[in-house]
Amino acid sequence: GAVVSQHPSWVICKSGTSVKIECRSLDFQATTMFWYRQFPKQSLMLMATSNEGSKATYEQGVEKDKFLINHASLTLSTLTVTSAHPEDSSFYICSARQGRYSGANVLTFGAGSRLTVL
């Protein structure tokens, strides 16, 4: 089946530094990838939709200059948390969608990346 790899799975960084998280679709081409953020005991909150070859679409309240998303190829999307602060500490999960017209249930999720900002 479809596999999405997310790296790193766990990262600790100092406040003010930037952190990049990669999301790769291993055995399929993903025209669209999604980035979610999950706080403890809360739902997955969609941050942005990443489309290959075009600018990401951010959800309301998500700072695009803070969370830089790049989807340079059909198998790779990256999320860069710039000038990270402790409040950015969270669990970030990406998902990838096969094809352009596939139904919602073909979203495949990565294992997530736990970011801790000291």
Next chain:
Amino acid sequence: DQQVKQNSPSLSVQEGRISILNCDYTNSMFDYFLWYKKYPAEGPTFLISISSIKDKNEDGRFTVFLNKSAKHLSLHIVPSQPGDSAVYFCAASAANDYKLSFGAGTTVTVRA
């Protein structure tokens, strides 16, 4: 604004019994509903879905029921097995919109 709500954060059930997970939604534009299962340190995996034109969908031990008038859906797992212990997320999407709105999840623990 939480459009998908799972009001029970946890559920404990004995092996062999039925697990019933509930989910409510507020957006009347939602017409496709999904359940995802998540183990610790792994990403959510798709479990079962239902379209708004149906009120029931069954796949093995898993059945999802949809009550559109009440904006409520439920997931039944019967019989429950220890391997079913996980966090279950309810999700919904609107027509022609592949973005998913998720509930907060329900942690299911199946006791041997």
